[in-house]
Amino acid sequence: MLTSLYIKNYALIDELNVQFNNGLTIITGETGAGKSILLGGLSLVLGKRADLSQVKTKDKKCIIEASFDIANYNLKPLFSNLDIDYDVQTIIRREILPSGKSRAFINDTPATLDSLSMLSLHLIDIHSQHQTQQLTENDYQFRVIDALADNKENLEVYAQKRAEYKMLQKSLKALIDSKAELIKEYDYNLFLMNELSEIKLESINLEDLEAQYEQLNNVEVIGEKLASAKGILNMEDQGVIDQLNAIKQELNKISGFGKVYGAIAERVASVHIELNDLLVELDDLEDALSTDPQELERINSQLQILNNLFQKHSVSQIEDLISIKNELESKVSDTEGLDDAIKKKEEEITNLKKELNNIAGQISKKRKTILPILTQKLEGLLSDLGMPNAKFKIELTEGERFLLNGKDNLQFLFMANKGSSFNELKKSASGGELSRIMLAIKSILSEYIQLPSIMFDEIDTGVSGEISNKMGDIMKQMSTRMQVFAITHLPQIAAKGNSHFKVFKIDNNTTTETQLKRLGEDERVVEIAQMLGGMNITESAMAHAKQLLN
Known part of the structure; x- marks a missing residue:
């Protein structure tokens, strides 16, 4: 989980040092207050390329440092592969120098951006409406199904055997060419x-x-x-x-x-x-x-x-x-003697092909077992999120080729309303529907595997009323199993948080700065009341805010 974030001399931030807790953390603020700046700074420690234009004062160094508690993430093998010292309290730091050059460190060890990117996949998932598009991609759909089907070990064995199979085929071709x-x-x-x-x-x-x-x-x-x-x-x-x-x-x-x-x-x-x-x-x-x-x-x-x-x-x-x-x-x-060598190589390929078919069959069987459960859970959650007629048809058919993750071909079909027909997600679901489907899938995944911290960046756009309340409930339930951040404009969701931060701007004599503040209980009431009724806070807005918080 993300435990702290330090930002200095970045965009509109002069200096910021904030501590985070487990559970559901809410981040609110008016449009333009700097929430995107906060995400941009966090993205730098996760491996995004640096740009000198992001530095606030050009003749000073920009520093972004994030601390993570990774005790439960089983990341020692990854640290070993990256040749970096492992520490349950891992610190990632990025520096942008006045010259425009940038440096990265993991636990004070110099690191490449590729290393940051590989590690960040296991630390935090910044999820925005734009990223819901990965839902429509076959690879992501397979990853969801295989996570629920507990196919990790089978897929690792399959990948190893498939690599051997490809090498044998290459060797056979070389013999035939020779x-x-x-x-x-x-x-x-x-x-x-x-x-x-x-x-x-x-x-x-x-x-x-x-x-x-x-x-x-x-x-x-x-x-x-x-x-x-x-x-x-x-x-x-x-x-x-x-x-x-x-x-x-x-x-x-x-x-x-x-x-x-x-x-x-x-x-x-x-x-x-x-x-x-x-x-x-x-x-x-x-x-x-x-x-x-x-x-x-x-x-x-x-x-x-x-x-x-x-x-x-x-x-x-x-x-x-x-x-x-x-x-x-x-x-x-x-x-x-080549005929004998070719015959021997063909026999090895035949035997390995049998093993691959067997493992691919096991993977497919476990997938098919979990599909009805996934479909039922998805449709139930989407009904709560205001899509009572949403239906899924997830079809697996065995192909001939040994693909990266087995032999299955996948069709992830969706129907949003009664009377319509099943179609591919990217053709049949709107942006708002995709956001709700992604939230549902993340919620289901969190029941089966240890997910990294997740930050939902305004995926509730276009949602209101009772649906936003249900969306908040899902995030709240997820936060019992993992750390969840929600950047939101909806008071119903903001009221669900275990902790609440506000992003705001302050004008000095010559500059404008972005600040982030943890709100106390009374401050939360005021913030939610403003989200409900605007800057002119009424008694009814205050009462409604208190009701939401309670």
């Missing part, structure tokens, strides 16, 4: 992968393959050169080996004449042995030579394939081709 894209490339990727797989890249050593090709391609030249080399080594009398043997014999004859000659003789002997070994190896190589045109063709073909693949994929190493093959295998596998 499949469509991959299918376009699938055949080509499969061809490239098979082309690389057929050559068995892992078993190929390119250097060895190129060496084999050079050997087979040059077998005659190799044989010729090997034979020539052998001839040079082994030619009788003139060959290198025979000549080296002669050298060895000569040196052996002097090897005993000193170590140096012995060492030379040993080295020549070693070379002689090495040349003999080399001759044997050349024999082996010559014997191993063979002409194999088919093998040469096979190796040549394999090298040609490899060279083509190197050019096609712009690489030069076998290892690079193996990496490309592995990547292609992965793409082909992904494409082939």
